[in-house]
Amino acid sequence: MGTELLVFNLLALQTSLFNSHCSSMSKFIIQKQAIQFLIDLRKNNNRDYFTANKTTYLAAHENMVDFADALLFEMNKHDQLETLSGKKSLNRIYKDVRFSKEKTPYNTHWGGGFRRATKLRRGGYYFRIEPNNSFIACGFWGPNTDDLLRIRQDIERNYKDWDKLLKKPSIVSNFGQLQGEQLSSAPRGFSKEHPAINYLRYKQFLLVHAFTDEEVLALNFVKKCNSLYQKMRPFLDYMSELLTTDLNGESLL
Numbered sequence: 001m002g003t004e005l006l007v008f009n010l011l012a013l014q015t016s017l018f019n020s021h022c023s024s025m026s027k028f029i030i031q032k033q034a035i036q037f038l039i040d041l042r043k044n045n046n047r048d049y050f051t052a053n054k055t056t057y058l059a060a061h062e063n064m065v066d067f068a069d070a071l072l073f074e075m076n077k078h079d080q081l082e083t084l085s086g087k088k089s090l091n092r093i094y095k096d097v098r099f100s101k102e103k104t105p106y107n108t109h110w111g112g113g114f115r116r117a118t119k120l121r122r123g124g125y126y127f128r129i130e131p132n133n134s135f136i137a138c139g140f141w142g143p144n145t146d147d148l149l150r151i152r153q154d155i156e157r158n159y160k161d162w163d164k165l166l167k168k169p170s171i172v173s174n175f176g177q178l179q180g181e182q183l184s185s186a187p188r189g190f191s192k193e194h195p196a197i198n199y200l201r202y203k204q205f206l207l208v209h210a211f212t213d214e215e216v217l218a219l220n221f222v223k224k225c226n227s228l229y230q231k232m233r234p235f236l237d238y239m240s241e242l243l244t245t246d247l248n249g250e251s252l253l
Helices: 002-021 032-043 047-052 054-075 145-166 169-175 221-243
Strands: 110-115 124-129 134-140 205-211
Touching: 032 047, 032 054, 032 124, 047 054, 054 110, 054 124, 054 221, 124 221, 134 221, 145 169, 145 221, 169 205, 169 221, 205 221
Parallel strands: none
Antiparallel strands: 110 124, 124 134, 134 205
């Protein structure tokens, strides 16, 4: 109860702050300069260029904070998220290149995510704003070993439910098919002859919707993202239920 009460109070505070900061979602728009900065940075991905254009970066970053704030404000009307602000949702533009062969110092996209609140709500939301490669997504990017096994056990037993869910017209028309990395063969302990082997091979479980640059810059972009996130909810709700129960349907919490 203590955790639930804390989450409730944090969400109440967040809503109050957003009411003043995002008083009119319809007035928000991603600025062309926020996209143009990424285009220019891609051509000049070095510290000298970034330092010389720090003011431009800060203005673009603030625009993306406002976008994330407006989107988070709308999403909290239909889901409970533990991400407290748009700024908290954004990933850093500075890359960690310690273990990467690609040593350019800056990301050339705006990215961020929203985490669902409490242990009962599993999965998360992601957004990526990048010239010619913008999209939103939801699901499970890196499920741990126990979660991955539980998901595959459910697929093995209830693959018809998975098929029914992922072939719903609202899912197919907006997100196509399930996406994510896959094994080349059946996972250990599962038959390669199983009728749902195409689902069993997944290591990630994602729904994705891509946008054109024109859609990203449109006045209704926040509204469109929010609507699509709502359409992802049946998938997240199904996954949340199976990941919080055992094979007999008994709660794990």
